Amino acid sequence: MVISNKALRFIIATFVICLPFISMANPEKDTTIVQTVVAHEGAEASHEAHAEPTDVKSKVKAFIKHHVLDSHEFSFFQDDETGVHYGFSLPIIIYDNGFQIFSSSKFEHGEAVAESNGNFYKINHHDGKIYKTDAAGTITEDEKSGHPTNVRPLDLSITKSVLSILIAAVLMFFIFTGLAKSYAKNNGIASGAGRIFEPVVLFIRDEIAIPNIGEKHYKKYMSYLLTIFFFILFLNIFGLMPFGINVTGNLTITFSLAILTFLITNLTANKNYWGHIFWMPGVPKPMRIVLAPIELLGVVIKPFSLMIRLYANIFAGHIVLMSIIGLMFIFKSWIGSSLSFGLSFALSILEILVAFLQAYIFTLLSALYFGMAVEEHHHEEAHH
């Protein structure tokens, strides 16, 4: 590995420095929950969290619930006593009879009804989504499911997640173009900060792409595999930093990543791949008819499992980590709190491993599916 000792030590040191921030800064940030018009109180257990949180336990619970959701503003922390929010507003872009563009500060952290060109919008506290309301901001809920019945306009806002993705994208762009440029400047040897990533790039090529896709076809998938690996890795690591970002633990993100793998797999698949799905060679003819729908289902299940795996791992990691951090404030005792602190510290380290592991697994499985799609027809009757 080309990683110099100094850089490695620096990274480790940075992580270690960051960890206490996660553990200590998070509880200071507090819930953005405020009172809302809840038409049917107490219909579900989760509704309790949306009432004015009084004790620490429900505060923690509500905070965790809101942390894992996307948000229309970027808040670092909030003073509960004075109600002052520390953070910044993000632009809201709504397509509703033309684009309605305004700042999220109009919502006043979800408390107020925002007005734009005669339309009224309000953020619902259950799911953090924007609904169209009347001037008073009434949100009516469906009796059975508890979901609001208000119209949901097409919300193209630059949310916290979108901003995080943008930051990750810009960061990746600068790091890797910097690395690319350093080769030309330094006679084919990487220099600068980007060189930390060179072994990782080589690892993805030599250990993920080539063994799974094959020497012949791997080149056309490299850009996707490298981008997806670093994208997931960066966002996973962002999620462990003390800004309370949860991007890869968001189903929409993992869905979009999985659907890209799905599309690339099936659009680049060769005749052999489809032959194995619809008319499996090497099995009796009646079995082929039975196998076809199963195989066809497998085509969808593979990316679906990708989506769920990444989502569940990161989502669960955030929930558990925050719960244990929250325990510190619930215990409020020397023994319990310090135990929780130790546990959350250990778990944070575990989450760093998970961040790398999940990026690796997503990339590996994508490469595996691409490999299946371009596999040459060389084992005639030996298959299954």
Place this chain on the structure above:
Amino acid sequence: MEKLINQFELGLFFWQVLIFIGLIFLLKKFAWKPILDAVNDREEGIKNALLSAENARKEMQNLQADNQRILQEARLERDNMLKDAREMKDKMVDDAKTEAQAQGQKMIDQAKAAIESEKNAAMAELKLQVSTLSLSIAEKLLKEELSNKEAQTKLVEKLLGDVKLN
């Protein structure tokens, strides 16, 4: 399940897909392609360098073998040359010796011949001298002998006596 579906947010999906696909293409053009090309080039370079080093090593070995062979040949040649030279020297010495011997013999022979002829000449001279001396002695004697009659007669008689004996 319904809760999961409710989490789906079209706006976020739109932005995510837009940014992500844009990111793939941007990075492909400005990062992944140059990085992978540079790494490939470097690997090719390393492979080539190793190969050429191996070749150079082999060449070196060949060269060393060649050198050894050439050295061996040179040594052999030197030995041969030395041998030749020694033989030639021996031959020359032998030749010189034989010639010298022949020359010596010839000179000795010549000397011998010269001595012989000198001796013969000396002998002839000596004979001449002796005969002359004897004649003069005889003349003197005869003169003396023949100075008195008696002696002359005696001699004649004696000589006649000798003739008779013959």
